[in-house]
Amino acid sequence: MFQPESMSRLLIVASKQQLGPVITELFRMNIFHIDDYVEKGDEEFEGFRIGMPLAGADVTSAALVKIRSIASAFGISKDTVSDTKRSSLNELKRRVEQDLPAIAEDVEKLLAKKTKHESSVKEFEQRIEALRPFIDAPAPLELLQGYDTVSFIAGNVKGPINLSVPCEIWEKQSKSGNFVILAVKNSDVSTAEKELLDFQIQKVQIPSETGSATQATYEYEQKILELNKEITELETQMESIRSKHEIFLMSSEEFLSGDVEQAEAPLRFATSEHAFAVTGWVPTSKATKVFENLDAACAGKVYVSELEVEDYNEMPPVEYDNPDFAHPTQLFMDLYSRPRYTELDPSMLMAIVFPIMFGLILGDVGYGLVLLIMALGLRSLVKGSEAGMQLVAVLRNCSISAVIFGVAFSEAFGFSLPWQPVWLSRHINIGGSGAAEPAIEELAAHGMATSAEHVSHIPQLLVLSIWIGILHITLGRLWGLRNAAVMDHGHHRSLKMYANVGWILVMWGILIAIWGNFPIPLMPDLSGTPELVAGMNIATIAGIVILVLGLVLIARENVLDLMEVPTIISNVLSYTRLIAVGLSSVAIAMVTNFIAIDMIITPQLENLSIVGIVLIIFGIMAFLFGHTLNTALGLLGGGLHPLRLHYVEFFTKFYRGGGKKYDPFGMVRKLTEQN
Amino acid sequence: MAAEIMTVEVAQASAAGMKAIGAGLAVGLSGFGAGIGEMGIGAAAMGAVAENKDMFGIALLFTVLPETIVIFGLVVALLLMFQ
Numbered sequence: 001m002f003q004p005e006s007m008s009r010l011l012i013v014a015s016k017q018q019l020g021p022v023i024t025e026l027f028r029m030n031i032f033h034i035d036d037y038v039e040k041g042d043e044e045f046e047g048f049r050i051g052m053p054l055a056g057a058d059v060t061s062a063a064l065v066k067i068r069s070i071a072s073a074f075g076i077s078k079d080t081v082s083d084t085k086r087s088s089l090n091e092l093k094r095r096v097e098q099d100l101p102a103i104a105e106d107v108e109k110l111l112a113k114k115t116k117h118e119s120s121v122k123e124f125e126q127r128i129e130a131l132r133p134f135i136d137a138p139a140p141l142e143l144l145q146g147y148d149t150v151s152f153i154a155g156n157v158k159g160p161i162n163l164s165v166p167c168e169i170w171e172k173q174s175k176s177g178n179f180v181i182l183a184v185k186n187s188d189v190s191t192a193e194k195e196l197l198d199f200q201i202q203k204v205q206i207p208s209e210t211g212s213a214t215q216a217t218y219e220y221e222q223k224i225l226e227l228n229k230e231i232t233e234l235e236t237q238m239e240s241i242r243s244k245h246e247i248f249l250m251s252s253e254e255f256l257s258g259d260v261e262q263a264e265a266p267l268r269f270a271t272s273e274h275a276f277a278v279t280g281w282v283p284t285s286k287a288t289k290v291f292e293n294l295d296a297a298c299a300g301k302v303y304v305s306e307l308e309v310e311d312y313n314e315m316p317p318v319e320y321d322n323p324d325f326a327h328p329t330q331l332f333m334d335l336y337s338r339p340r341y342t343e344l345d346p347s348m349l350m351a352i353v354f355p356i357m358f359g360l361i362l363g364d365v366g367y368g369l370v371l372l373i374m375a376l377g378l379r380s381l382v383k384g385s386e387a388g389m390q391l392v393a394v395l396r397n398c399s400i401s402a403v404i405f406g407v408a409f410s411e412a413f414g415f416s417l418p419w420q421p422v423w424l425s426r427h428i429n430i431g432g433s434g435a436a437e438p439a440i441e442e443l444a445a446h447g448m449a450t451s452a453e454h455v456s457h458i459p460q461l462l463v464l465s466i467w468i469g470i471l472h473i474t475l476g477r478l479w480g481l482r483n484a485a486v487m488d489h490g491h492h493r494s495l496k497m498y499a500n501v502g503w504i505l506v507m508w509g510i511l512i513a514i515w516g517n518f519p520i521p522l523m524p525d526l527s528g529t530p531e532l533v534a535g536m537n538i539a540t541i542a543g544i545v546i547l548v549l550g551l552v553l554i555a556r557e558n559v560l561d562l563m564e565v566p567t568i569i570s571n572v573l574s575y576t577r578l579i580a581v582g583l584s585s586v587a588i589a590m591v592t593n594f595i596a597i598d599m600i601i602t603p604q605l606e607n608l609s610i611v612g613i614v615l616i617i618f619g620i621m622a623f624l625f626g627h628t629l630n631t632a633l634g635l636l637g638g639g640l641h642p643l644r645l646h647y648v649e650f651f652t653k654f655y656r657g658g659g660k661k662y663d664p665f666g667m668v669r670k671l672t673e674q675n
Numbered sequence: 676m677a678a679e680i681m682t683v684e685v686a687q688a689s690a691a692g693m694k695a696i697g698a699g700l701a702v703g704l705s706g707f708g709a710g711i712g713e714m715g716i717g718a719a720a721m722g723a724v725a726e727n728k729d730m731f732g733i734a735l736l737f738t739v740l741p742e743t744i745v746i747f748g749l750v751v752a753l754l755l756m757f758q
Binding site: 335336428458459462570573574576577579580581583584640641643644647648 | 731732733735736739740742743746747749750753754757
């Protein structure tokens with residue numbers, strides 16, 4: 001529950017004849033996490049080397065590459081193929097041998113043709129672009145080149161030009177400057193070019209075409225049209241191939257990638273001339289299954305044994321072992337870092353606390369329902385992506401919690417609901433002076449602030465959030481104590497355990513000292529305790545004693561850690577964001593309602609006119625805009641802040657992370673049958 | 676001049692106004708602080724995420740770290756306004 005799945009380390013040894021059956025069986029079971037064999041001269045593995053891939057791996061890989069290239073040309077992937085009948089492996093094998101080469105050839109031909117056409121289109125487009133300046137040219141293009149004694153220069157220049165050498169100039173005005181074509185004697189070309197530089201000439205190549213530029217452009221446009229028609233036709237052909245073979249391609253991709261993975265498995269094994277050995281991890285509950293199945297697959301010619309594990313801290317891969325409702329939060333754990341094998345896995349606690357924090361922040365029936373509908377709607381969109389499904393599930397839980405808190409806070413889109421808030425209220429007064437009685441009554445009529453009394457619950461709410469912080473952080477330290485007890489060794493272990501106790505003592509010591517001096521709502525009031533010395537009462541002195549004891553315990557582990565002591569206060573105060581961020585979203589909602597309804601819509605409704613109706617529509621738009629914005633902010637704030645409270649304030653107290661992901665050898669087949 | 680028209684109501688109203696100004700300053704200035712803090716972190720975080728998408732979670736976390744300052748400002752403002 002709060003621990004990852006228990007793992008056992010297995011050693012499998014057999015003669016090389018059994019390599020095939022063992023790999024096939026392990027792949028089929030999909031529970032064995034292979035420890036890759038690394039040649040580093042261990043004594044027990046003397047004479048063993050990394051194995052060679054099974055025969056046929058290269059052929060399979062080649063076919064797989066072919067299929068993947070076709071798939072990428074078609075833009076199809078496993079996720080885009082809808083659920084269908086699973087193909088049998090033998091059938092697929094036959095078709096890969098018989099049909100695949102022909103399909104690949106067809107697709108390649110079509111693709112090559114398409115690419116050729118597309119590059120021609122691009123070339124023609126470039127030529128049209130080059131012809132554009134010459135559309136009004138005074139002479140056909142063939143007359144502008146190929147003379148023995150005369151050269152033509154074309155280009156864009158700034159301002160009218162004026163050269164010292166004899167020349168003939170044709171000029172065309174345009175917005176960006178003048179386009180000129182000029183004819184000069186060959187002997188004058190270099191002088192002319194030099195002088196043209198003064199006019200900032202950007203030379204343009206004269207296209208080697210015949211006839212007028214307009215005519216040439218028209219011809220190219222026709223060609224492009226034809227090519228585009230052919231490209232469309234090719235695409236239709238490819239589309240028909242795609243729809244015909246899509247399922248075959250994707251299921252054989254799955255089949256072949258499974259085959260390749262199996263064929264390459266020996267690269268992770270230790271092999272000698274006649275035998276092979278492989279170590280790996282399986283969930284302890286399934287270890288006997290591995291024994292039995294391998295025995296059956298190799299007719300008893302395999303040796304499987306469970307190995308002793310020396311250091312549980314580092315080695316085993318980690319697989320979560322949580323009840324179903326906590327699965328979505330594992331996403332947040334992986335986002336941070338997977339827990340190590342021996343440490344506490346906080347995903348279950350997070351699955352409970354995270355939605356509560358989200359609800360406390362958002363706490364609005366209206367927004368909660370909007371998010372709930374969004375979560376349910378998104379479910380079909382993220383099908384196929386595990387992380388997406390997890391995220392949507394978290395959103396669903398959070399929005400349900402927001403609705404529950406909304407009912408308790410009596411809030412929907414910033415309006416109060418027709419009942420009093422349960423226990424604490426966070427209704428605030430927007431758009432009126434909080435002190436004057438009539439104003440409050442007027443506001444209450446608009447459903448905004450129900451009474452002056454409710455306004456004053458905000459300090460209590462802040463204290464409530466501080467309580468959440470104190471408990472959360474104390475729990476974090478207690479878990480830190482437990483992790484130190486299990487994961488550390490020797491002298492360091494006890495120091496670390498004491499230090500965790502020290503942190504708890506310092507925090508509670510500060511708290512008791514504060515209680516001894518100031519009465520705070522929702523917290524014990526110890527300020528009435530009798531005075532002892534120097535004007536300090538018993539509670540204050542007890543608090544200081546506990547604090548100092550805690551400091552000593554912290555300093556014993558590491559004196560420098562004392563510098564971190566002020567973070568206790570900032571960490572606890574950080575939890576006030578649960579209320580502060582929530583209040584800001586309440587305020588935005590109320591302001592939106594005030595602007596849209598009280599300032600725009602209501603005055604117009606009293607005196608309906610045409611302008612008034614336009615203004616009312618405008619008011620409705622302002623209402624929708626404000627609440628859409630606030631929903632987005634609520635989602636972002638409600639999601640990010642609890643996440644940060646977990647990552648920064650909570651995890652830093654105990655969590656180490658860095659566990660290896662449990663990645664069993666095998667695959668989940670979607671489109672093919674199990675062999 | 677001011678002393679002549681100063682009544683109890685005016686004094687109360689101006690005290691309330693001062694409170695409101697204080698609350699506004701608390702949120703506004705702490706917002707500036709957090710913004711300046713997040714500026715560098717955010718830029719670096721974008722760089723890190725561009726290099727390695729897996730960094731997104733941690734990058735986001737680091738980026739919102741200075742936000743605590745605003746929260747403190749907001750809490751001070753709330754206490755000013757509602758206590």
